[in-house]
Amino acid sequence: MRVVVASGKGGTGKTLVAANLAAVVSGSREVVLVDCDVEEPNLHLFFPSETKTLPVLADVPVFDQLRCDHCGECARTCQYGAIVVLPQKNLFFPEMCHGCGGCEITCPQGAISMRKREVGRVEFSRPRCHLTLISGVLNEREVAAPRVIREALLYAGGHPLVICDAPPGTACPLVETLEGADYCVLVTEPTPFGLHDLSLAAGVADVLGVPAGVVINRSMGEDGMVREFCRSKNIPVLWTIPFDRRIAELANDGKLLADGVPGIRELFLGLFAKVSGRGEPGA
Ligand code: SF4
Numbered sequence: 001m002r003v004v005v006a007s008g009k010g011g012t013g014k015t016l017v018a019a020n021l022a023a024v025v026s027g028s029r030e031v032v033l034v035d036c037d038v039e040e041p042n043l044h045l046f047f048p049s050e051t052k053t054l055p056v057l058a059d060v061p062v063f064d065q066l067r068c069d070h071c072g073e074c075a076r077t078c079q080y081g082a083i084v085v086l087p088q089k090n091l092f093f094p095e096m097c098h099g100c101g102g103c104e105i106t107c108p109q110g111a112i113s114m115r116k117r118e119v120g121r122v123e124f125s126r127p128r129c130h131l132t133l134i135s136g137v138l139n140e141r142e143v144a145a146p147r148v149i150r151e152a153l154l155y156a157g158g159h160p161l162v163i164c165d166a167p168p169g170t171a172c173p174l175v176e177t178l179e180g181a182d183y184c185v186l187v188t189e190p191t192p193f194g195l196h197d198l199s200l201a202a203g204v205a206d207v208l209g210v211p212a213g214v215v216i217n218r219s220m221g222e223d224g225m226v227r228e229f230c231r232s233k234n235i236p237v238l239w240t241i242p243f244d245r246r247i248a249e250l251a252n253d254g255k256l257l258a259d260g261v262p263g264i265r266e267l268f269l270g271l272f273a274k275v276s277g278r279g280e281p282g283a
């Protein structure tokens, strides 16, 4: 089973939920936790441990200037603006290239070939007895986040229980993380901005056919808008986490809640039971 913890925006507590869910569940079974927030991975802050690293390579074009007649076809093909063809030479911007290979296919002169370039890395650690952490890390100024996420998920493939911390937002990196998942936990705040971003993320899960449930974080009892939205979309509210100063302090210190908030371990186990049962309504 692959569970993705997502939110339409950053700062909702998504990583906090993913880290604590994995930590608590790994008390009784094997869990692989994958940090797919590759532009700002920070799950390792909750699980400091020795890591092993493998590079993530992407294809980039190399131009044979002797064959090139500067027809401009490669620049027209590239949807990402990574190539500019001038009368005497071609300019290539590797940080904008997504490695699709389209330019190589369409070049009429056979002047383009692909070579490998390092765009990021995947880090592996074993911070607890039944917990493996796999973190995707995108190199600075690179745009190939989906490539790094794909690689991190590949290493997690085949494990019975995988929990992913999704990237914020609703663009390609979220789609890459969510595609093929069994369940999506959407973490939101009960504010108009939170609701707006929740509706976008719920829409992505819906389009991808991934069942979803909502965790309302930092609730001060005024969750009506979020609950109404969930009712209208037939999305279960799995759990409501009240605003609690201790939770905020532990999270800021990169500490797990189960180590400092009495009774919260059972609540995370309850969340996992609902997710495993595909999200019964409640809480
Ligand atoms: S498509 Fe090929 S021949 Fe045309 S400008 Fe690009 S590299 Fe040169």
Ligand code: SF4
Pocket (backbone or CB within 6 Å): 059, 060, 061, 077, 078, 079, 080, 081, 082, 083, 096, 097, 098, 099, 100, 101, 102, 103, 104
């Ligand atoms: S490989 Fe794709 S993204 Fe990269 S330059 Fe060629 S067409 Fe553009």
